[in-house]
Amino acid sequence: MTKLFQHRLARRALLASGAATFFSWAVRPLNSQEVIKDIAELKPGQFVWHPERQLDGPVAIVVSLPEQRVHVYRNGIRIALSTCSTGRPGHETPTGVFVVLQKDPNHHSSTYDDAPMPFMNRLTWSGIALHAGALPGYPASHGCVRLPMDFANKLYTVTHLGTPVIIAGSQTDPWELTHPGMVLSGYTEDEFKQVVSSLDAKKPPSDWADGEKHPIVSVIASSADRKILMLQEGDIIAEGSLTVQGSGPLGSHVFVLRGAHEGQQGMAWFAISYNSAASATIDPDEKALNRLTADPDFLAKLQANMHPGMMLVLTDLPLDPDTRTGKDFVIMS
DSSP, X not given: OOXXXXXXXXXXXXXXXXXXXXXXXXXXXXOOOOOSSOGGGOOTTOEEEOGGGSOSSOEEEEEETTTTEEEEEETTEEEEEEEOBOBOTTSOOOOEEEEOOEEEEEEEOTTTTTOEEEEEEESOTTSOEEEEOOOOSSOOBSSSXXXXXXXXXXXXXXXXXXXXXXXXXXXXXXXXXXXXXXXXXXOOHHHHXXXXXXXXXXXXXXXXXXXXXXXXXXXXXXXXTTEEEEEETTEEXXXXXXXXXXXXXXXXXXXXXXXEETTTTEEEEEEXXXXXXXXXXXXXXXTTGGGEEEOHHHHHHHHHHOOTTOEEEEESSOOOGGGOOTTOOSOBO
Protein backbone atom coordinates (compact mmCIF):
# COMPACT_ATOMS: atom_id res chain seq x y z
CA MET A 1 0.00 0.00 0.00
CA THR A 2 1.51 3.31 -1.04
CA LYS A 3 2.00 6.22 1.31
CA LEU A 4 -0.41 8.35 -0.73
CA PHE A 5 -3.09 5.63 -0.72
CA GLN A 6 -2.72 5.27 3.06
CA HIS A 7 -3.12 9.02 3.31
CA ARG A 8 -6.31 8.89 1.24
CA LEU A 9 -7.80 6.18 3.51
CA ALA A 10 -6.89 8.19 6.59
CA ARG A 11 -8.42 11.31 5.06
CA ARG A 12 -11.68 9.49 4.25
CA ALA A 13 -11.85 8.15 7.80
CA LEU A 14 -11.32 11.64 9.18
CA LEU A 15 -14.06 13.11 6.99
CA ALA A 16 -16.43 10.28 7.87
CA SER A 17 -15.89 10.90 11.57
CA GLY A 18 -16.83 14.55 11.20
CA ALA A 19 -13.50 15.60 12.68
CA ALA A 20 -12.36 17.56 9.63
CA THR A 21 -12.26 21.31 10.14
CA PHE A 22 -13.11 24.07 7.67
CA PHE A 23 -9.45 24.30 6.71
CA SER A 24 -9.02 20.60 5.96
CA TRP A 25 -8.30 19.48 2.42
CA ALA A 26 -9.81 17.05 -0.04
CA VAL A 27 -6.92 15.55 -1.97
CA ARG A 28 -6.61 12.65 -4.38
CA PRO A 29 -4.46 11.62 -7.32
CA LEU A 30 -6.06 12.19 -10.70
CA ASN A 31 -6.61 9.43 -13.22
CA SER A 32 -3.18 9.21 -14.85
CA GLN A 33 -3.32 5.72 -16.35
CA GLU A 34 -0.75 5.15 -19.06
CA VAL A 35 -1.65 6.03 -22.64
CA ILE A 36 -1.34 2.76 -24.59
CA LYS A 37 2.45 2.33 -24.37
CA ASP A 38 4.77 2.25 -21.42
CA ILE A 39 6.92 5.37 -21.25
CA ALA A 40 10.17 3.43 -21.64
CA GLU A 41 8.94 1.60 -24.76
CA LEU A 42 8.73 4.67 -26.98
CA LYS A 43 11.51 4.88 -29.56
CA PRO A 44 13.00 8.23 -30.70
CA GLY A 45 10.37 10.05 -32.75
CA GLN A 46 7.44 8.04 -31.37
CA PHE A 47 4.51 9.44 -29.41
CA VAL A 48 0.95 8.68 -28.34
CA TRP A 49 -1.90 11.18 -28.64
CA HIS A 50 -5.33 10.61 -27.08
CA PRO A 51 -7.20 13.91 -26.61
CA GLU A 52 -10.45 11.99 -26.25
CA ARG A 53 -9.36 10.96 -22.74
CA GLN A 54 -10.15 14.54 -21.61
CA LEU A 55 -11.92 16.73 -24.14
CA ASP A 56 -11.70 20.11 -22.42
CA GLY A 57 -10.03 22.05 -19.63
CA PRO A 58 -6.65 23.73 -19.11
CA VAL A 59 -3.51 22.14 -20.54
CA ALA A 60 -0.22 21.71 -18.68
CA ILE A 61 2.99 20.30 -20.19
CA VAL A 62 5.80 18.53 -18.33
CA VAL A 63 9.22 17.99 -19.94
CA SER A 64 11.16 15.25 -18.14
CA LEU A 65 14.86 15.75 -18.80
CA PRO A 66 16.04 12.32 -17.50
CA GLU A 67 13.36 10.48 -19.50
CA GLN A 68 13.64 12.71 -22.58
CA ARG A 69 9.86 12.65 -22.63
CA VAL A 70 7.08 15.24 -22.86
CA HIS A 71 3.84 14.63 -20.94
CA VAL A 72 0.70 16.58 -21.84
CA TYR A 73 -2.13 16.89 -19.33
CA ARG A 74 -5.57 18.39 -19.89
CA ASN A 75 -7.55 19.15 -16.74
CA GLY A 76 -5.07 16.94 -14.93
CA ILE A 77 -5.53 13.89 -17.18
CA ARG A 78 -2.64 12.73 -19.38
CA ILE A 79 -3.74 12.93 -23.00
CA ALA A 80 -0.36 12.56 -24.74
CA LEU A 81 3.21 11.40 -24.31
CA SER A 82 6.13 11.93 -26.66
CA THR A 83 9.84 11.44 -27.00
CA CYS A 84 11.91 14.62 -27.22
CA SER A 85 15.48 15.90 -27.43
CA THR A 86 16.58 18.64 -25.04
CA GLY A 87 19.79 20.68 -24.73
CA ARG A 88 23.14 18.99 -25.18
CA PRO A 89 26.10 19.57 -22.77
CA GLY A 90 27.06 23.22 -22.85
CA HIS A 91 23.58 24.20 -24.08
CA GLU A 92 21.45 22.61 -21.36
CA THR A 93 17.72 23.24 -21.32
CA PRO A 94 16.90 25.33 -18.23
CA THR A 95 14.67 23.83 -15.56
CA GLY A 96 11.76 25.57 -13.90
CA VAL A 97 8.24 26.77 -14.70
CA PHE A 98 7.58 28.61 -17.94
CA VAL A 99 4.53 29.73 -19.88
CA VAL A 100 3.96 29.88 -23.62
CA LEU A 101 4.87 33.44 -24.61
CA GLN A 102 4.43 33.26 -28.38
CA LYS A 103 3.22 30.80 -31.02
CA ASP A 104 4.36 30.54 -34.63
CA PRO A 105 3.68 27.53 -36.89
CA ASN A 106 6.43 28.52 -39.36
CA HIS A 107 9.13 30.00 -37.12
CA HIS A 108 12.83 30.23 -38.07
CA SER A 109 15.67 30.77 -35.63
CA SER A 110 17.18 34.26 -35.47
CA THR A 111 20.27 32.81 -33.74
CA TYR A 112 21.14 29.60 -35.58
CA ASP A 113 21.34 30.25 -39.35
CA ASP A 114 17.61 30.69 -39.89
CA ALA A 115 17.05 27.07 -38.82
CA PRO A 116 13.40 26.02 -39.15
CA MET A 117 11.45 25.61 -35.88
CA PRO A 118 8.01 24.38 -37.01
CA PHE A 119 5.04 24.67 -34.64
CA MET A 120 7.01 26.75 -32.18
CA ASN A 121 5.74 27.43 -28.66
CA ARG A 122 8.14 30.02 -27.22
CA LEU A 123 9.12 29.71 -23.55
CA THR A 124 11.75 32.48 -23.25
CA TRP A 125 12.62 35.48 -25.38
CA SER A 126 16.25 34.37 -25.16
CA GLY A 127 15.55 31.39 -27.42
CA ILE A 128 14.09 28.42 -25.52
CA ALA A 129 11.02 26.87 -27.17
CA LEU A 130 9.10 23.70 -27.91
CA HIS A 131 9.24 22.92 -31.64
CA ALA A 132 9.56 20.14 -34.19
CA GLY A 133 13.07 18.89 -34.90
CA ALA A 134 15.46 15.94 -35.16
CA LEU A 135 15.31 13.34 -32.38
CA PRO A 136 18.48 11.23 -32.22
CA GLY A 137 17.52 9.62 -28.90
CA TYR A 138 19.62 11.82 -26.60
CA PRO A 139 19.96 15.53 -25.69
CA ALA A 140 21.20 17.24 -28.86
CA SER A 141 19.62 20.70 -29.15
CA HIS A 142 20.95 24.17 -28.35
CA GLY A 143 18.55 24.35 -25.42
CA CYS A 144 15.15 23.99 -27.06
CA VAL A 145 12.88 20.97 -26.64
CA ARG A 146 12.67 19.20 -30.00
CA LEU A 147 9.55 17.19 -30.76
CA PRO A 148 8.38 14.81 -33.52
CA MET A 149 6.83 16.82 -36.36
CA ASP A 150 3.34 15.36 -36.16
CA PHE A 151 3.30 15.59 -32.37
CA ALA A 152 4.45 19.24 -32.46
CA ASN A 153 1.62 19.96 -34.89
CA LYS A 154 -0.96 18.34 -32.62
CA LEU A 155 0.45 19.99 -29.49
CA TYR A 156 0.21 23.37 -31.21
CA THR A 157 -3.56 22.94 -31.45
CA VAL A 158 -4.09 22.64 -27.67
CA THR A 159 -1.68 25.28 -26.29
CA HIS A 160 -2.36 28.97 -25.85
CA LEU A 161 -0.47 32.00 -24.55
CA GLY A 162 -0.05 31.30 -20.85
CA THR A 163 -0.05 27.49 -21.03
CA PRO A 164 2.28 26.30 -18.23
CA VAL A 165 5.34 24.23 -19.17
CA ILE A 166 7.32 22.56 -16.38
CA ILE A 167 10.85 21.44 -17.25
CA ALA A 168 12.23 19.27 -14.47
CA GLY A 169 14.53 16.50 -13.38
CA SER A 170 11.75 14.84 -11.38
CA GLN A 171 8.05 15.47 -10.92
CA THR A 172 4.81 13.94 -9.72
CA ASP A 173 1.81 13.01 -11.79
CA PRO A 174 -1.00 15.55 -11.35
CA TRP A 175 -2.90 15.34 -8.10
CA GLU A 176 -6.20 16.96 -7.23
CA LEU A 177 -7.18 18.99 -4.22
CA THR A 178 -9.98 21.29 -3.13
CA HIS A 179 -9.06 24.34 -1.10
CA PRO A 180 -11.79 25.46 1.32
CA GLY A 181 -11.16 29.15 0.58
CA MET A 182 -10.81 31.24 -2.53
CA VAL A 183 -7.05 30.56 -2.18
CA LEU A 184 -4.63 32.23 0.24
CA SER A 185 -7.66 32.95 2.47
CA GLY A 186 -10.99 31.57 3.63
CA TYR A 187 -14.41 33.01 2.86
CA THR A 188 -18.05 32.90 3.87
CA GLU A 189 -20.85 31.09 2.03
CA ASP A 190 -22.07 34.35 0.46
CA GLU A 191 -18.56 35.13 -0.76
CA PHE A 192 -18.30 31.66 -2.28
CA LYS A 193 -21.44 32.30 -4.37
CA GLN A 194 -19.88 35.53 -5.63
CA VAL A 195 -16.70 33.69 -6.62
CA VAL A 196 -18.67 30.98 -8.46
CA SER A 197 -20.63 33.63 -10.35
CA SER A 198 -17.41 35.42 -11.27
CA LEU A 199 -15.73 32.21 -12.50
CA ASP A 200 -18.72 31.28 -14.66
CA ALA A 201 -18.69 34.71 -16.27
CA LYS A 202 -15.02 34.37 -17.21
CA LYS A 203 -15.02 30.74 -18.31
CA PRO A 204 -12.97 30.38 -21.51
CA PRO A 205 -14.20 28.33 -24.48
CA SER A 206 -13.81 24.57 -24.40
CA ASP A 207 -10.73 24.56 -26.64
CA TRP A 208 -8.90 27.10 -24.43
CA ALA A 209 -7.51 28.83 -27.52
CA ASP A 210 -9.02 32.28 -27.12
CA GLY A 211 -6.14 33.88 -25.21
CA GLU A 212 -6.87 37.41 -26.38
CA LYS A 213 -10.48 37.37 -25.24
CA HIS A 214 -9.62 35.58 -22.01
CA PRO A 215 -6.09 36.64 -20.95
CA ILE A 216 -4.44 34.02 -18.77
CA VAL A 217 -3.48 35.01 -15.22
CA SER A 218 -0.50 33.50 -13.40
CA VAL A 219 0.30 33.95 -9.71
CA ILE A 220 3.73 33.32 -8.17
CA ALA A 221 4.26 33.04 -4.41
CA SER A 222 7.82 33.08 -3.03
CA SER A 223 8.57 31.98 0.53
CA ALA A 224 12.08 33.44 0.20
CA ASP A 225 10.83 36.97 -0.49
CA ARG A 226 7.51 36.69 1.40
CA LYS A 227 6.08 38.19 -1.76
CA ILE A 228 3.37 37.29 -4.25
CA LEU A 229 2.98 38.48 -7.85
CA MET A 230 0.10 38.34 -10.33
CA LEU A 231 1.00 38.35 -14.01
CA GLN A 232 -1.12 38.66 -17.13
CA GLU A 233 0.51 37.99 -20.50
CA GLY A 234 3.91 38.45 -18.85
CA ASP A 235 3.18 41.83 -17.21
CA ILE A 236 2.98 42.21 -13.41
CA ILE A 237 -0.53 43.53 -12.72
CA ALA A 238 -0.49 43.19 -8.91
CA GLU A 239 1.88 42.34 -6.09
CA GLY A 240 1.49 41.91 -2.37
CA SER A 241 2.96 40.63 0.84
CA LEU A 242 2.86 36.94 1.73
CA THR A 243 2.60 35.39 5.19
CA VAL A 244 3.99 31.86 5.51
CA GLN A 245 2.91 29.79 8.49
CA GLY A 246 5.12 27.11 10.01
CA SER A 247 8.71 26.18 9.29
CA GLY A 248 10.39 24.27 6.51
CA PRO A 249 10.33 24.79 2.75
CA LEU A 250 7.13 24.97 0.72
CA GLY A 251 8.64 22.93 -2.11
CA SER A 252 8.02 23.59 -5.79
CA HIS A 253 4.42 23.19 -6.90
CA VAL A 254 2.26 24.30 -9.81
CA PHE A 255 -1.50 24.53 -9.18
CA VAL A 256 -3.93 25.01 -12.09
CA LEU A 257 -7.48 26.08 -11.25
CA ARG A 258 -10.15 23.71 -12.54
CA GLY A 259 -13.12 25.65 -11.15
CA ALA A 260 -15.41 25.84 -8.15
CA HIS A 261 -16.36 22.72 -6.18
CA GLU A 262 -19.80 23.59 -4.86
CA GLY A 263 -20.12 20.38 -2.84
CA GLN A 264 -17.18 21.41 -0.68
CA GLN A 265 -17.54 25.16 -1.27
CA GLY A 266 -13.95 25.46 -2.38
CA MET A 267 -11.71 25.90 -5.38
CA ALA A 268 -10.76 22.69 -7.20
CA TRP A 269 -7.18 22.52 -8.51
CA PHE A 270 -4.87 20.02 -10.15
CA ALA A 271 -1.28 20.26 -9.06
CA ILE A 272 2.15 19.04 -10.14
CA SER A 273 5.12 19.03 -7.77
CA TYR A 274 8.59 19.11 -9.29
CA ASN A 275 12.33 19.36 -8.61
CA SER A 276 15.28 20.25 -10.83
CA ALA A 277 17.25 17.25 -9.51
CA ALA A 278 16.65 13.94 -11.28
CA SER A 279 17.22 11.95 -8.09
CA ALA A 280 14.76 13.91 -5.93
CA THR A 281 11.91 12.07 -4.22
CA ILE A 282 8.74 14.16 -4.26
CA ASP A 283 5.52 13.68 -2.32
CA PRO A 284 2.45 15.81 -3.06
CA ASP A 285 2.06 18.36 -0.26
CA GLU A 286 -1.59 19.32 0.12
CA LYS A 287 -0.72 21.53 3.10
CA ALA A 288 1.52 23.94 1.19
CA LEU A 289 -1.28 26.27 0.10
CA ASN A 290 -2.84 26.20 3.54
CA ARG A 291 0.35 27.73 4.99
CA LEU A 292 -0.01 30.90 2.91
CA THR A 293 -2.00 34.10 3.36
CA ALA A 294 -1.83 37.19 1.16
CA ASP A 295 -2.69 40.76 2.11
CA PRO A 296 -6.31 41.93 1.63
CA ASP A 297 -5.58 44.29 -1.29
CA PHE A 298 -3.91 41.51 -3.27
CA LEU A 299 -6.74 39.09 -2.47
CA ALA A 300 -9.30 41.53 -3.82
CA LYS A 301 -7.37 41.83 -7.08
CA LEU A 302 -6.97 38.05 -7.21
CA GLN A 303 -10.71 37.47 -6.87
CA ALA A 304 -11.37 39.99 -9.65
CA ASN A 305 -8.95 38.25 -12.03
CA MET A 306 -9.04 34.54 -11.20
CA HIS A 307 -10.49 32.18 -13.81
CA PRO A 308 -10.47 28.47 -14.68
CA GLY A 309 -6.99 27.76 -16.02
CA MET A 310 -5.29 30.28 -13.76
CA MET A 311 -1.89 29.02 -12.60
CA LEU A 312 -0.47 29.43 -9.09
CA VAL A 313 3.22 28.64 -8.60
CA LEU A 314 4.74 28.08 -5.15
CA THR A 315 8.51 28.36 -4.86
CA ASP A 316 11.20 28.70 -2.21
CA LEU A 317 13.33 30.66 -4.69
CA PRO A 318 13.52 34.46 -4.57
CA LEU A 319 11.72 36.36 -7.32
CA ASP A 320 15.02 37.62 -8.65
CA PRO A 321 15.02 39.80 -11.80
CA ASP A 322 17.96 37.69 -13.02
CA THR A 323 15.54 34.80 -13.59
CA ARG A 324 13.54 36.90 -16.01
CA THR A 325 14.34 38.70 -19.26
CA GLY A 326 11.77 41.07 -20.71
CA LYS A 327 8.45 39.24 -20.50
CA ASP A 328 9.95 35.84 -19.76
CA PHE A 329 8.21 33.99 -16.99
CA VAL A 330 9.73 34.27 -13.52
CA ILE A 331 10.61 30.89 -12.09
CA MET A 332 13.79 29.41 -13.54
CA SER A 333 15.89 27.19 -11.30
